[in-house]
Amino acid sequence: MKKILLIFLSFLFSSAFCNDGLSWDDLTREEEGVVTEVGGNTISGIIKIKPCAEKIVISNKDSIIKINVVGIKDIQKGNHHISMLFFNDSVDFFFGEPIDTIHTLKFYKGYNCNISASGGGWNGAMATGMTINTKFSESYIVSLDGKDGMDFKRTVNGISFLEIDNYKRKLQKTFSDNPRIISYLDTFKKVHFDDIPKVVEFINSIY
Numbered sequence: 001m002k003k004i005l006l007i008f009l010s011f012l013f014s015s016a017f018c019n020d021g022l023s024w025d026d027l028t029r030e031e032e033g034v035v036t037e038v039g040g041n042t043i044s045g046i047i048k049i050k051p052c053a054e055k056i057v058i059s060n061k062d063s064i065i066k067i068n069v070v071g072i073k074d075i076q077k078g079n080h081h082i083s084m085l086f087f088n089d090s091v092d093f094f095f096g097e098p099i100d101t102i103h104t105l106k107f108y109k110g111y112n113c114n115i116s117a118s119g120g121g122w123n124g125a126m127a128t129g130m131t132i133n134t135k136f137s138e139s140y141i142v143s144l145d146g147k148d149g150m151d152f153k154r155t156v157n158g159i160s161f162l163e164i165d166n167y168k169r170k171l172q173k174t175f176s177d178n179p180r181i182i183s184y185l186d187t188f189k190k191v192h193f194d195d196i197p198k199v200v201e202f203i204n205s206i207y
Contacts, residue, residue, distance in 0.1 A: 021109025022097040024156055026080050033077035047077050051136040052113040085110060087149035094141060104207035107200050108141040140196040150174060154193050167191040180206055
């Protein structure tokens with residue numbers, strides 16, 4: 001019985017990594033689906049998610065409905081179950097899909113909005129001549145408890161040198177107390193974004 005259970009769990013584990021989860025096209029494509037609000041109400045129709053927009057738009061033959069993202073629990077769209085993920089006291093918010101949540105490190109693929117200001121200056125409490133920049137980041141997110149999470153991100157439209165170079169150092173710092181993980185990380189010259197799934201798979205295999 002134990003052997004059967006082990007084989008079953010191994011199958012689940014390997015299946016979890018057969019794909020990289022939610023893609024940018026999966027998230028942004030206008031598609032028939034169902035939105036479940038935090039209160040439990042469901043709304044079906046064509047779902048439109050726009051980068052960095054505050055509201056999700058749902059269109060059906062009767063109406064167009066706009067719902068603030070904080071009022072949404074999850075979205076069923078095509079073959080994807082997209083959850084609203086809030087980590088680190090809600091500082092980090094993601095549209096995310098679970099890849100593996102049965103092992104020690106809970107693993108998700110997600111997208112979030114980064115807002116930054118550049119240029120200009122401050123006049124009292126007012127910003128003068130500032131440019132507000134918004135961009136969507138693609139992330140792999142790991143969490144032990146579903147409340148606090150660490151994300152490994154890159155911009156949707158290209159990767160900067162620092163983003164490529166910092167994943168290994170971030171992992172080494174996080175798992176500095178585990179020699180076996182550090183030894184494994186040392187086999188990489190750099191840990192690239194696309195390496196994150198196999199790194200998480202290895203870490204979960206020794207926990």
